[in-house]
Structure formats: C-alpha cells, structure tokens
Amino acid sequence: MKSIHKLVLKSYLGPMILTFFIVMFVLMMNFVWRYIDELVGKGLSAGIIIELMSYAMANMIPMGLPLSMLLAAIMTMGSLGENYELLAMKSAGMSLVRITKPLIILVGFIAVGSFFIGNDLVPYANRKMYSIIYDIRQQKQTLEFQDGLFFNGIDNMSIRVGHQDPETHLLRDVLIYDNRQANGNMNTIVADSGYIRLSDDKRYLLVTLFHGQTYEQARNSQWYTKSTLRHHTFDLQKQIIRMDGFAMGRSDANQFSNSQTKDISELQHDIDSLELKVNAATTSSYEPLLKEQIFVRDNSVLPQPDSLRVDKRGYGNLMAMDSIARLPVREKEEVWDNARTLAKNSRNMFAFDETTAKDALNQLYRSKVEWHKKISLPVSIIIFFLIGAPLGAIIRRGGLGLPVVVSIIFFVIYYIISLSGEKLAKEGSWDAVYGMWLSTFILTPIAVYLTYKATNDSSLLDTDWYAGKIKAVEERLAPMFRKIKNAIKFKRNGKRDDSE
Known part of the structure; x- marks a missing residue:
C-alpha cells in the first residue's frame, strides 16, 4: 500500500510544480503587459524590476494555485488511467478515494498553507508592490535625445x-x-x-x-x-x-493601506468600525431630514405628543391644502417659494451626509469581500482537486493536451462566476457571502457528481460509450422507422391507383 501511495504521490508532485510555474508565468506576462508602458524608459535597475516581479508573483498565488491543482490532478489521474495503472489498482480492490488518499492529505496541507499565504504574504506583497509602482510613476524618464526633436x-x-x-x-x-x-x-x-x-x-x-x-x-x-x-x-x-525626480525614491509601504493590504483580523476590525460609522451617518442624515425639514407637522409619519397631534387620517393635510388653494396668487407664490427653499436646503444637507455614508459603505463592502476571499481560497483549492482527480480518472488521458483544455474551461467558468459575484458584492447588490461563495456553491455539486461517476467507473466522457448508446437506440428505433416508411410508401401507391 505504501508503494502505491508513493507512486501516486510522486506522479502528482511533478505535474503540480510544472503546472504551477506555467500558470504563474502566464499570469506574470499579463502583469508585464499591463504595466509595460510605465516600466520602459525609466532606467530602472534589474534589482527594482526583480523586486516588483517577486511581489506581483506573490500577489498572483491565490489565482494560480486553484488552476494548478486542477490541471495537475487531471494530468496525474489521466496518465495513470491511460497506462492502465489505475485499472490495476482498482482490480486489486482499491477504491478511488483510497488511491487518492495521499493526494487529498497533500492538497489539504496546501489549502491550509494557502490561507496563510493569502492572509499574511499577499497583503505584505500588495503594500510593497503598490509603493514600488507609485515610485516608478513618480520617476521621470531618462535622458533620451532624438535628432531634431x-x-x-x-x-x-x-x-x-x-x-x-x-x-x-x-x-x-x-x-x-x-x-x-x-x-x-x-x-x-x-x-x-x-x-x-x-x-x-x-x-x-x-x-x-x-x-x-x-x-x-x-x-x-x-x-x-x-x-x-x-x-x-x-x-x-x-x-x-x-535635478529632482530622476532618482527613484522609496516610499513607505505602510502608507498604501486598503482592503487588499490587510489581514483577516484587521479586516474584521474595519468591518465592525465601518458598520458603526454607516449606521451613525445614516441616522444623523435621515432623522434630522425627516423631523426638521420634510415632516415637521405631519404626525401621520412621525408621531407627536398628544397635545400636538392632529387627525391621523390626513384631514389636517387636506385642510391645509384647501386653505393654500384659497390664498391670493402672490401669497401662493410666497408659499411655494418657501417650500422650494426648504426642499433645496434639505437636499443639500442630505447630499453632504450621503457622500460620507456612501464612502463608508463602499469601504465596508470591499472589506467584507476581501474577508470572504481569504476564507474561500482554501475551499476552492480542495474543490478544484475534487473536480480534477475524478475527471482525470474518467478522461484517462495524460499530457498537456485534453487536460489543459478541460482545465481552462472549468477555470474560466469559475473565474467568470467569481468576478460576477465579487462585482455584485462590491456594489452592494448582493451580500458578500453570496457573491464570494457563489462559485463554490455551483462547483461543489459538480465535484460530488464527478467523484460519484469516477468511483463507479462511469464512461461519462468516453466517445465510444456514447457511440454505442446511440447505435443501440438506432437499432431499437429501426423497426418503427421501417413501419413508418412502408406505411408512407403504401399510402402513396394507393393514391396513384385511385388516380389511375
């Protein structure tokens, strides 16, 4: 048993490391393409560029780990199935869960480690990366003279x-x-x-x-x-x-602070503080607006003491409107001018308080999104492995051909769902729990279904199996189609005899 587990573990470690560096290289090329205009022409030293790339790579680990887990699992199990090693293990009485037991333990350790990476390393790398990018943007271009310009x-x-x-x-x-x-x-x-x-x-x-x-x-x-x-x-x-601006200065990284540069404890503290701030801003904005500006004398909206109460059914308002209608034209204009002035003052006061509340609310949404993102990363790594391992056992193809295509399809689906949920959560349209865990809720049933199919040796992606099923259905329906065809021919021949 230990020899089989060593074989499976050794078969998995190589593709995992290879695919991780391939994924990180692709993501790094995307980063370089994004900031190439700001890096060229500044005379940056190789040390600065390597430092920036290192921090950017650390920031991309949470995105690269799930994809590398998925691709490595499909390649490993597909290679074992293609070489009939997986079949031999199952023939010896080993289930798929038992075969992948060392891989599950390894992925579990990686998932736990990914939490500390996302919680400690990524915020630190973000602070350093933002400070270096800011310093590069502040630096002037080197002296480059062009003839005649x-x-x-x-x-x-x-x-x-x-x-x-x-x-x-x-x-x-x-x-x-x-x-x-x-x-x-x-x-x-x-x-x-x-x-x-x-x-x-x-x-x-x-x-x-x-x-x-x-x-x-x-x-x-x-x-x-x-x-x-x-x-x-x-x-x-x-x-x-x-000269000023040609030498690259180094800013303090601690001054670049946002939701992406904080760990989970700092985010929780910010969430509690921002919730109190939003509630206080909303209360200080709406209550004076309602009591002192809009519904000053309307006890149907805001209750008043018994001594000042009027009829709750609104007869007082109707009487007031009737009395205004009986006023002369000039006095009506004065009443409407006063009402318009009060409305403008109310709007200005509310707009000022609303800006403060909106800023705090946006920070609150972003902090909640980052909090859930740190928790969802380890879970996504485990789910991607649980999708990749049974899928590789079903496909039974190794290498970088079909496994890469299938992995990219699943990762694109995951990425689109995650981005959509994150955007809705940051806008406040959805709660952060639903926005950040939407992809997990969708992919978990797929992982369970694929595991069930792989455990029962299902031919889910076997084209020969589908061809055989289609052929069997055609053979069952062939007599019925022949009867229908004969009936049509007989009907046509009968019509010809009657015409003759």
Missing part, C-alpha cells in the same frame, strides 16, 4: 539636439532654452557640440558644451518698456544642475 523631460528646460553619436554620445548642434530662474530671465544657449548626462546618483545634470554662445534676456522693473539682452561667447562651458 526637443526633449522636455526637465522642468523649465527644453533641449534640442541636431545629432547624437551612438558610440561616443557626443551631441551636435545643441540648443537649450533655460527658464529656471525665479526672476523670469530666460537663457538661450547655442553650442556646436557637447555632452549632457545625469550623474551616477541621478541627482545632478552634468552639462559640458563646446564653442557656443549664450543669450540672456534680463528683465527689470521696466521690462514692459525696456528689456536688456546679454550676449556671451564661450569655448567651454560646464554646468552642474540639480
């Missing part, structure tokens, strides 16, 4: 280069417009050649120009009537200009 990547400076030598990086026909001076003076520099580069720490711009001229337009208190133009000629000019 102005480079405007430096604040208050514009540089045009006629030609740049690709080997020596010597610049020809250099034109610089410099507006950095606070007094408004503008310098225009024209040089035959030179070098412009950033320092090694990217904090300074090193400018070395040869054989050029400087034109300085000086403005004084009478610049609108008199402007001074200064002209200098130089053979060699060197400048060291302090």
Whole structure:
C-alpha cells in the first residue's frame, strides 16, 4: 500500500510544480503587459524590476494555485488511467478515494498553507508592490535625445539636439532654452557640440558644451518698456544642475493601506468600525431630514405628543391644502417659494451626509469581500482537486493536451462566476457571502457528481460509450422507422391507383 501511495504521490508532485510555474508565468506576462508602458524608459535597475516581479508573483498565488491543482490532478489521474495503472489498482480492490488518499492529505496541507499565504504574504506583497509602482510613476524618464526633436523631460528646460553619436554620445548642434530662474530671465544657449548626462546618483545634470554662445534676456522693473539682452561667447562651458525626480525614491509601504493590504483580523476590525460609522451617518442624515425639514407637522409619519397631534387620517393635510388653494396668487407664490427653499436646503444637507455614508459603505463592502476571499481560497483549492482527480480518472488521458483544455474551461467558468459575484458584492447588490461563495456553491455539486461517476467507473466522457448508446437506440428505433416508411410508401401507391 505504501508503494502505491508513493507512486501516486510522486506522479502528482511533478505535474503540480510544472503546472504551477506555467500558470504563474502566464499570469506574470499579463502583469508585464499591463504595466509595460510605465516600466520602459525609466532606467530602472534589474534589482527594482526583480523586486516588483517577486511581489506581483506573490500577489498572483491565490489565482494560480486553484488552476494548478486542477490541471495537475487531471494530468496525474489521466496518465495513470491511460497506462492502465489505475485499472490495476482498482482490480486489486482499491477504491478511488483510497488511491487518492495521499493526494487529498497533500492538497489539504496546501489549502491550509494557502490561507496563510493569502492572509499574511499577499497583503505584505500588495503594500510593497503598490509603493514600488507609485515610485516608478513618480520617476521621470531618462535622458533620451532624438535628432531634431526637443526633449522636455526637465522642468523649465527644453533641449534640442541636431545629432547624437551612438558610440561616443557626443551631441551636435545643441540648443537649450533655460527658464529656471525665479526672476523670469530666460537663457538661450547655442553650442556646436557637447555632452549632457545625469550623474551616477541621478541627482545632478552634468552639462559640458563646446564653442557656443549664450543669450540672456534680463528683465527689470521696466521690462514692459525696456528689456536688456546679454550676449556671451564661450569655448567651454560646464554646468552642474540639480535635478529632482530622476532618482527613484522609496516610499513607505505602510502608507498604501486598503482592503487588499490587510489581514483577516484587521479586516474584521474595519468591518465592525465601518458598520458603526454607516449606521451613525445614516441616522444623523435621515432623522434630522425627516423631523426638521420634510415632516415637521405631519404626525401621520412621525408621531407627536398628544397635545400636538392632529387627525391621523390626513384631514389636517387636506385642510391645509384647501386653505393654500384659497390664498391670493402672490401669497401662493410666497408659499411655494418657501417650500422650494426648504426642499433645496434639505437636499443639500442630505447630499453632504450621503457622500460620507456612501464612502463608508463602499469601504465596508470591499472589506467584507476581501474577508470572504481569504476564507474561500482554501475551499476552492480542495474543490478544484475534487473536480480534477475524478475527471482525470474518467478522461484517462495524460499530457498537456485534453487536460489543459478541460482545465481552462472549468477555470474560466469559475473565474467568470467569481468576478460576477465579487462585482455584485462590491456594489452592494448582493451580500458578500453570496457573491464570494457563489462559485463554490455551483462547483461543489459538480465535484460530488464527478467523484460519484469516477468511483463507479462511469464512461461519462468516453466517445465510444456514447457511440454505442446511440447505435443501440438506432437499432431499437429501426423497426418503427421501417413501419413508418412502408406505411408512407403504401399510402402513396394507393393514391396513384385511385388516380389511375
């Protein structure tokens, strides 16, 4: 028994590791394609890129684990069935559950570990990833001069280069417009050649120009009537200009805090706090609106003391409307103007409070979604294995052919259902329990059904079995079809004899 379990476990570990890295590679390519525009042209070091990719990969583990479990289970059981090893085990009296017992234990440990990954590693990786992406977005592009075009990547400076030598990086026909001076003076520099580069720490711009001229337009208190133009000629000019934004800064990762960067205990604390905040915002918004603005004297909506009560059937309101109808036109306009003013004030007051309540409510929905997502991940891993193992035993095909197709179909169904439920839960249309567990509720009966079929050696996906069933049905219906065909022929022949 131990030898069989070792064989099954060894057959599963290889495909599991292989498929996990394949899935993570595909997801990583999607991440790179998404942020490629922000990564190119910033002069990022290999260490920064590797760090960003590592955190992004850690963030994608909850998505890659279920698919790799499903694909590895189908490949393993399909390969055992294709090589008749599974049949030999069943012939020895072993059930499918007993054969997959070591795999169930292994997947159970992986599911428990996935909870700690989603609860501890993923929030930390999200904080780091968000901080690195923010720092990259704040960083300016590196100096890249194109022949005949102005480079405007430096604040208050514009540089045009006629030609740049690709080997020596010597610049020809250099034109610089410099507006950095606070007094408004503008310098225009024209040089035959030179070098412009950033320092090694990217904090300074090193400018070395040869054989050029400087034109300085000086403005004084009478610049609108008199402007001074200064002209200098130089053979060699060197400048060291302090630059900001070219060196990548590192922000504090703790300042990037949202529902995706918190563990389950922090999310539970936020949920409790946000529920109190939403209730308080709703109460402080609706009660004053009803009591002080809309239904001030209407005791049919808000009860009043006995001394101030009027008829609850609304006769008081009807009398008030009748008295308004009898007023002169000008007094009616005043009444309607006052009512319109009160309505506008009520709407403005309610809109201000409603914004606060909406923000808290959106945060509450997102926190609940993330809370349930951390719990549903281990369950989804187990369900995907329970789908993949019996499905592989039924298919009896190994390799990366049919198992990949079936796995992608199931994962796409799971992903669409999960995204739809998550969107409805974040919008508040559904409760977070239904939105995040919808895919589990749908896939669990499928897993139970496939396990039952595989245990009973069902030919659920065997094309030969379906062809035999169709042939048997055709043989049963063949006499009936012959009788119908003969009856039609007889009826046609009888009509011909009568016509003759």
